[in-house]
Amino acid sequence: MSEEWTFGKIQYWHDPSQQQVEQELATKMLQIQSKRFYLDVKQNRRGRFIKVAEIGADGRRSQIFLALSTAAEFRDHLSAFSDFYSSLGPPNPDSVPEDGKLKSEMMIKDNRRYYLDLKENSRGRFLRVSQMITRGGPRSQVAIPAQGMIEFRDALTDLLDEFSTDEHAYKPDLPEGRHMHVDNKNFYFDIGQNNRGVYMRISEVKTNFRAAITVPEKSWQRFRDILSEYCDKIKQPSQGSGGGISSQDQPHSLVGNNTQQDTGTSLK
Structure with missing residues (x-):
């Protein structure tokens, strides 16, 4: 042997x-x-x-x-x-x-x-x-x-x-990735982990362009809540004066394209 x-x-x-x-x-x-x-x-x-x-x-x-x-x-x-x-x-x-x-x-x-x-x-x-x-x-x-x-x-x-x-x-049974196609864009939702914990990588992919954000597991629920609040407001624009966003999650202005190329870094 x-x-x-x-x-x-x-x-x-x-x-x-x-x-x-x-x-x-x-x-x-x-x-x-x-x-x-x-x-x-x-x-x-x-x-x-x-x-x-x-x-x-x-x-x-x-x-x-x-x-x-x-x-x-x-x-x-x-x-x-x-x-x-x-x-x-x-x-x-x-x-x-x-x-x-x-x-x-x-x-x-x-x-x-x-x-x-x-x-x-x-x-x-x-x-x-x-x-x-x-x-x-x-x-x-x-x-x-x-x-x-x-x-x-x-x-x-x-x-x-x-x-x-x-x-x-390590968590060996992570959920499988998901994919969504919108217009000429593809969005990928991938769950991964490293020595800092579990995270979600959300990637936007076009022909010659890819950008991504990484969301640590501990903030998923708050991330979901913010998206849910925006979905509710878009569905009911007449009620825009009620149920505002908390001071903890202030809106920010988008100036140009503030995405950056994904370098593979996760869980900053």
Whole structure:
């Protein structure tokens, strides 16, 4: 068995509404029989997760993604599957079920389902882990040789012990982004988080222009109340003299275009 650890890698990719940042916190590599497995702890605006990638002897690559809470559940299942595997006798083709499944479990996390199947075929016994998205999308899976389940579990435990200690600071189940099209403009509402907390990024996107504001979670309700007050006043212009805006939220004059290009900074 060999191990590799790397820290601090950052990847960027283009998103229609904003520039996303994904940080790689650690990578652990395992060699199990003819396969290599990479367990990457990553972090983006939605929180931390683990990417499990399998590289076969022929170079083929497959991968699945696990939230930290799901990875902890998977770690516990690995212990149970390993105990069951240890109780099995030598392979006997006559006693193997028609579909090859010896033991199965399922995990559910948000819109993802994970199917764990300990199987046996002519090449031996292995744990197949399949990930499916309930709203549609490709099915992805990795296959861990049964002899390597304990080794895989121990590697996963090391990562969880290291990176789950302060997971409470992150909210893994943030709402999905929303999009609104008005005239020739697109507005994107994206929820993210960093070490200062949760925030909403509201982006205005046109052909060659993008501007954005960032609203910390603690001010969302007041932000909503102000918008609601303006909506009520526009609907009832004759009652403009009643229910004014509090001195805490004084109106301001707009001089020219006072928006500025979004630099990606959040939660000032």
